[in-house]
Amino acid sequence: MSVGGSSSDQDVELNLASIIDCFTVLITFLLASSSFLSLGILDAGVASGGVGVEKEPTPPIHVELKILSPEEYQLKVEGKTHIDRKIASTSITDELKTLKTQYPSVEALVLSAQDDINYNEVIKSMNQIRKTYPAVMLGGFE
């Protein structure tokens, strides 16, 4: 405590220049390395051929789905049940769920398509099928 001393009020000015420098560098780096698209991976196998394909025990049914057009699919089931019919794209999930309920041990399905079907349709179908059958193999190889 000082008697008769002058007040020690001082105006402290915050120097933002160096903070701005740091921010500029950080933002430039982050903008250069940022990715606004999140990429992922869909696992797919090949239904026939190739080296290194492991043989698995024969499942009770073999399910094959072929994309005829974006609206129409052909469902083929062989084994303990025989099915060969055309189905609408809107009823794929229901049909596969019915099969899954009957044969819960079957985890794989073969997906193929007409030659002119776009890759986007194949991916959309895989996305839908994976909810019921997690292992989707691409087929249609002659």
Next chain:
Amino acid sequence: MKKKSLFKIGQVKKQSDEMSLQITSMADIFTIILVFLLKSFSSGSLNITPTAGLRMPAAQLEAPADVSALKLEISEKAIQIEGKAVTQLSQFKLEADDIGPNGTSKTLSEGLEKERKRQALISQSNEDVKNDSKIIVVADQRVPYKTIKAVLASAAVHGFTDFKLAVVNEEP
């Protein structure tokens, strides 16, 4: 009539020599931008740089994968292996003379054969490196299934049987 002078003597305003830069607002903006970019920053995820104009299909995935494998890209005009064009395409389709009797692409098969030999050479000198059957396929969503079949068949014949199809993660 008295003329009004624009310059009145004795009433010249003093201009300050000092000019202070207002950077408080800039600091606020930078802070907000920095917080946003830090939030969206992620490292170690799948690192793919598609060719300009390539539109990847979208799918809903549980979590983005971190996979390191051979990258094969199918665009409108070419098929590239690790960024190097090996096969020419015409509007996403293979040339007729490039398709072999078993449905594979001859030029693509040559490129994949080279990659296999390179991997075998590396694994000979480094025991930790083994022949990898994984292959990441980055394809445009407009590629017809016929081209996809030829590419997959070519890859499978050369031991690349574990296909990882790269897609854009779609929000559910």
